[in-house]
Amino acid sequence: MTGALWRRVLLPAALLVLSSVLSGCRADAFSKPVAAPPTVVLVTVDGVRWDYPDRFGLETFAAMRRSGLSAERLLPPFPSLTWVCHATLATGTYPDKHGIAANGFLDRASGTRFSKEPEARWLLEPPVWALAEGAGIKSAVLSWPLSDGDWHGVAPSYRRGFQKGKGGSDEATVEALLDLLGMPPDRRPRLILAWTSGADDEGHDEGPEGPAVRRAMVRADATLRRLREGIRALGPKTPVVLVVASDHGMSSVERAIDLAALVPKKAFLPYIATSGPMANLYTKDARQKEEVRRALEGLPAGCRVFDRESCPPDLHYAGCARAGDLVVLAPPGATFWGYSPKPGVRAVPKGNHGYPASNPDVQGLLILEGPGVPAGKTLPRASAVDVAPTLCRLLGIPPPPRADGRSLIP
Structure with missing residues (x-):
């Protein structure tokens, strides 16, 4: 089966029947029962290398690791670039399937050049929010690369476009995320994806050893602390699984x-x-x-x-x-x-990324905590292609149809 045939003919039909497929599945086939279906939140921290939290003594990252499931290192796709990595995190596939070859490339099929384009239409595989919406689950996307517009007629229920360099801030993203979680149950999204700036700019400007990276990571830790405090304040009637991942690391x-x-x-x-x-x-x-x-x-x-x-x-x-x-x-x-x-x-x-995952400097981090997530468990490594299947598992829906990874949750 060709990828084009899958996208044009079979995938739209699959999304339409996904709800009926799910109705025939046993609930415990995908996730452990909880008092109410949890909202699954994926937050990316851009350019955060796997060793930054320990190196800078960041307490919020450490607390999440103690209370949840973490991977010592998250292996990015090649090339380890922001647009490529976010495409992989959202689809569970490598570039040979999702089609985002780099932050910039030539698309000969259309005769156009891609340069950090924001539209979801560039993805050749379904992003996880399209799978959720196809299953009747509301989703939200905040400042996430490759999320503008719709994907083959499917769009998230709530969306704020990519904000880097447009006056957005990580603090505003967290407050918008908490507002979504505070919605009434019938309006609240059960899947939220959000990008934050992490330490990417600082790593490029000064290199991974520069003092600006430490300052950026202290800010990232404080932003994450505010998010966790806001989630706790919602109480047990609003269960949340929080997933924090970095798209890539940084190399000198x-x-x-x-x-x-x-x-x-x-x-x-x-x-x-x-x-x-x-x-x-x-x-x-x-x-x-x-x-x-x-x-x-x-x-x-x-x-x-x-x-x-x-x-x-x-x-x-x-x-x-x-x-x-x-x-x-x-x-x-x-x-x-x-x-x-x-x-x-x-x-x-002074710093860059894009190297293969065999270069330890471009490896990132992954932490999950919340209902249904094993507490205090550490994996030696995971892959970025495992994230989307894991999100689907937590939502109780089938994984991406052509996923290269697997769920990290049994």
């Missing part, structure tokens, strides 16, 4: 490699879409592809160049139709420059 950068200097721009193609330490290169034909490959022989030692189809299996990238004809990876400590609209001196970020 020492140098930048200028790809554009090796591959001069000729009209539109070849086109270089750089995303930190990885790049997708698009060529117009086989001859140009080989010309570009030869030019890339001038890359510094440690760089790797793959045909899209020959990307290593553990990257789950070979089948990504929106990836470049050639995929280039920088070694740890390096990042790429692509074409710049403003020639001149370009600063090298």
Whole structure:
């Protein structure tokens, strides 16, 4: 079955009959019974490396770990970039299925360039809020990448668009989230997804060892504390499962490699879409592809160049139709420059992400607490593709239809 056939024909029908399928399922097949169905809240903290909470002595993160289920490390998809990671968290799939190849890429099918676009229509797999709505469960999405508009005619019941750089704040997001939880039961969403800024900007600006990262993490801990206090104040009649995940970590950068200097721009193609330490290169034909490959022989030692189809299996990238004809990876400590609209001196970020999950610096964290979640249990690691199936398990609905992960809740 092709992905296109699934999305155009079978998936809409599956969403329509999902409610009737669920009515025939035993309640205990998915989750343990509680006094009232819990609301499941997923909050992401951008750019928070797995070791930050312990390194900075953050009490709220530590308290959640003591009272719930946590993974010492959360493995991001490749490339470990914000849009890619949030697509994986929402769909339970890798880029070769959900189609978000990087923060920026060329979509040859439509002839358009993607650059941190906000619309859900770019997703090739159903996000978890579409599955919830299809099951008759109200959902809400707050400042979440790739959530604007609808997905194949399905939209969350409540939504606030992505707010980074638009006057939004993590504090405002938490207050909006608590307002949703305080709604009457017949209006209250049972699934809420929210993005928060974490320490991503600070990690880019100063590197993961910079003092600004500590300050950002202290703020993130305080924001999380406010959320937990607000949830406790709602009382037992409003049960909540709180899931906190970071999309990726942060790695130190020492140098930048200028790809554009090796591959001069000729009209539109070849086109270089750089995303930190990885790049997708698009060529117009086989001859140009080989010309570009030869030019890339001038890359510094440690760089790797793959045909899209020959990307290593553990990257789950070979089948990504929106990836470049050639995929280039920088070694740890390096990042790429692509074409710049403003020639001149370009600063090298002191921190970056986008490396494969085998680089420990880009690994994140995951913590769950609430009814139905084992208390005080720590897993050595989990994968970002496990998050959406876990959310579905907690909601009592089937997992994403083509999920690459599994639920962490028995």
